[in-house]
Amino acid sequence: MAALHFHNVTLGYDRHPAVHHLNGEVAPGALLAVIGPNGAGKSTLLRGIVGILRPLDGSIHLGGLDSRDIAYLPQSAEIDRSFPISVLDFVATGLWRGTGLFGGIGKAARDKILRAIASVGLNGFENRPIGTLSGGQMQRVLFARVLLQDARLIVLDEPFNAIDSKTTADLLALVKHWHGEGRTVLAALHDMEMVRTHFSETLVLARGPVAWGPTAEVLTPENLMVAMRMCEAFDDGAAACSADDARSRAA
Amino acid sequence: MLYDALIGPFTEFEFMRRALAAVIALSLAGAPIGVFLMLRRMSLVGDAMAHAILPGAAVGFLLSGLNLFAMTAGGLIAGFAVAILAGLVARSTGLKEDASLATFYLASLALGVTIVSIKGTNIDLLHVLFGNILAMDDQTLLVVAFNATVTLLVLAVIYRPLVIESVDPLFLRTVSRAGGPAHLAFLALVVINLVNGFQALGTLLAVGLMILPAGIARFWSRDLTVMICIAVVAAAVSGYAGLVLSFQTRVASGPAIILVASALYTVSVLFGPVGGVVRQLFPGRHLEA
Numbered sequence: 001m002a003a004l005h006f007h008n009v010t011l012g013y014d015r016h017p018a019v020h021h022l023n024g025e026v027a028p029g030a031l032l033a034v035i036g037p038n039g040a041g042k043s044t045l046l047r048g049i050v051g052i053l054r055p056l057d058g059s060i061h062l063g064g065l066d067s068r069d070i071a072y073l074p075q076s077a078e079i080d081r082s083f084p085i086s087v088l089d090f091v092a093t094g095l096w097r098g099t100g101l102f103g104g105i106g107k108a109a110r111d112k113i114l115r116a117i118a119s120v121g122l123n124g125f126e127n128r129p130i131g132t133l134s135g136g137q138m139q140r141v142l143f144a145r146v147l148l149q150d151a152r153l154i155v156l157d158e159p160f161n162a163i164d165s166k167t168t169a170d171l172l173a174l175v176k177h178w179h180g181e182g183r184t185v186l187a188a189l190h191d192m193e194m195v196r197t198h199f200s201e202t203l204v205l206a207r208g209p210v211a212w213g214p215t216a217e218v219l220t221p222e223n224l225m226v227a228m229r230m231c232e233a234f235d236d237g238a239a240a241c242s243a244d245d246a247r248s249r250a251a
Numbered sequence: 252m253l254y255d256a257l258i259g260p261f262t263e264f265e266f267m268r269r270a271l272a273a274v275i276a277l278s279l280a281g282a283p284i285g286v287f288l289m290l291r292r293m294s295l296v297g298d299a300m301a302h303a304i305l306p307g308a309a310v311g312f313l314l315s316g317l318n319l320f321a322m323t324a325g326g327l328i329a330g331f332a333v334a335i336l337a338g339l340v341a342r343s344t345g346l347k348e349d350a351s352l353a354t355f356y357l358a359s360l361a362l363g364v365t366i367v368s369i370k371g372t373n374i375d376l377l378h379v380l381f382g383n384i385l386a387m388d389d390q391t392l393l394v395v396a397f398n399a400t401v402t403l404l405v406l407a408v409i410y411r412p413l414v415i416e417s418v419d420p421l422f423l424r425t426v427s428r429a430g431g432p433a434h435l436a437f438l439a440l441v442v443i444n445l446v447n448g449f450q451a452l453g454t455l456l457a458v459g460l461m462i463l464p465a466g467i468a469r470f471w472s473r474d475l476t477v478m479i480c481i482a483v484v485a486a487a488v489s490g491y492a493g494l495v496l497s498f499q500t501r502v503a504s505g506p507a508i509i510l511v512a513s514a515l516y517t518v519s520v521l522f523g524p525v526g527g528v529v530r531q532l533f534p535g536r537h538l539e540a
Contacts, residue, residue, distance in 0.1 A: 047421070050425045051424070051425060052421060052424045052425060067425070067426070070425065072421070072422065072425040074419065074421040074422060078419070078420075078421050079418060079419045080417060080418050080419070082290075083290055083414075083417055083418040083475075084290070084472070084473045084474055084475045084478060085414065085418055085475060086474070090418065090419075093415050093419070093422065096415070096423075096426045096427060097426055099411075100427075101408065101411055101412065101429065102411075129473045129474075130418075131473070132473075145422075
């Protein structure tokens with residue numbers, strides 16, 4: 001059974017689609033890169049997968065997974081880093097599904113949190129407010145929280161944006177480790193070289209699917225050019241469309 | 252001498268003891284709410300809501316006089332009506348939500364003042380606009396204490412989702428549906444505490460004992476729990492000192508309380524260790540690497 005199944009999925013905001021008529025499957029244990037120009041709908045697609053956005057049309061099936069089996073790493077820009085919360089408390093939110101509204105954090109859970117923080121190389125940062133961290137350190141904190149969630153499907157929204165090469169290498173090793181453990185990993189990325197080198201499967205997105213398959217076959221200059229043109233040509237004032245319209249355009 | 256000035260008014264006069272008890276109850280509940288308002292960048296929303304709830308509180312006043320229970324119920328209804336209407340207009344017309352809220356709260360303020368002036372006297376109007384904590388009776392004090400207790404209990408229930416929703420709302424939406432209800436409950440607590448502050452500080456200043464202590468706390472700590480404690484203490488100290496100031500100088504009690512809080516805020520802006528002006532001008536020697 002596929003880890004994810006997209007059936008004619010359209011996702012968007014206020015009836016304006018950001019991802020149009022996506023069909024396809026993600027196999028369990030896949031390491032899938034989602035690439036495309038800015039505004040291509042990468043983050044929108046990931047938000048649809050993790051349940052933040054409901055599809056305007058079509059459906060996303062989680063292939064036997066429930067929401068507890070999904071870990072989501074949002075873009076760091078979505079996080080209010082001026083909020084007075086320590087690294088330890090922030091990472092501890094990864095235990096929400098176990099603790100809920102009132103559950104306490106005992107010694108075993110605390111040790112687990114400390115191990116997660118240590119795993120991303122942030123020993124000694126436990127009591128630092130997140131507002132005092134660098135961009136790379138904050139990204140490590142987000143990865144520590146994903147570690148703690150221990151999920152079978154991991155969804156990463158631009159996890160390597162604006163961080164140094166050492167941090168990128170460390171966190172990429174973590175992603176590959178998760179892949180090695182048989183977890184399904186989806187990541188929205190911009191670095192084509194990284195995708196080519198480390199990700200076996202790629203979806204090229206431009207408000208709709210341009211190409212999807214093995215990275216070596218999909219990541220071509222032609223597909224990237226098509227993606228660029230599709231994003232530039234997108235008409236926000238377009239009339240409502242249906243799957244039939246999409247099929248006829250594709251034909 | 253010092254005893255007569257600082258303690259005497261409270262041992263001698265019952266209305267001063269009631270006022271002190273009320274201001275402590277308002278501080279215990281309102282200051283933590285103020286901290287979250289500030290951290291969620293909703294300080295001005297709190298101010299707008301204080302005006303928006305006036306028509307509901309005024310209808311409560313029209314029906315039951317200065318009965319805090321009726322005014323709280325009316326204020327809750329008006330507050331939610333304005334919040335929902337402003338949201339609906341913003342979504343259906345493209346007008347920004349803050350502009351939409353601003354138009355609604357101005358209309359609400361005008362409507363509320365009109366309603367009070369239809370039945371009440373100018374003194375009633377002044378009472379609603381500026382409050383009079385020294386005129387608080389036992390029944391009102393009990394309602395203030397009840398509202399404060401409810402606030403603390405509800406805040407304890409929604410504390411965790413409120414914190415996560417403030418710092419990382421997208422994450423919370425992936426792990427729980429508690430974010431929406433927590434936000435709504437928080438808005439209800441804002442309204443309850445604004446109405447609670449009516450009697451003491453009036454419509455125009457009710458939000459002062461919530462936001463100013465929160466602003467003070469921001470300059471003294473980077474830890475949320477400590478910030479909440481500092482805000483509560485700052486609010487209670489402002490309340491106590493404001494009452495003493497009002498008693499000794501015969502200035503109105505509400506403005507006196509807010510002026511003391513403003514003075515504490517100024518001291519915090521200047522000397523607070525977290526981003527205070529003096530700390531920035533004279534950062535001190537740096538530590539070793």
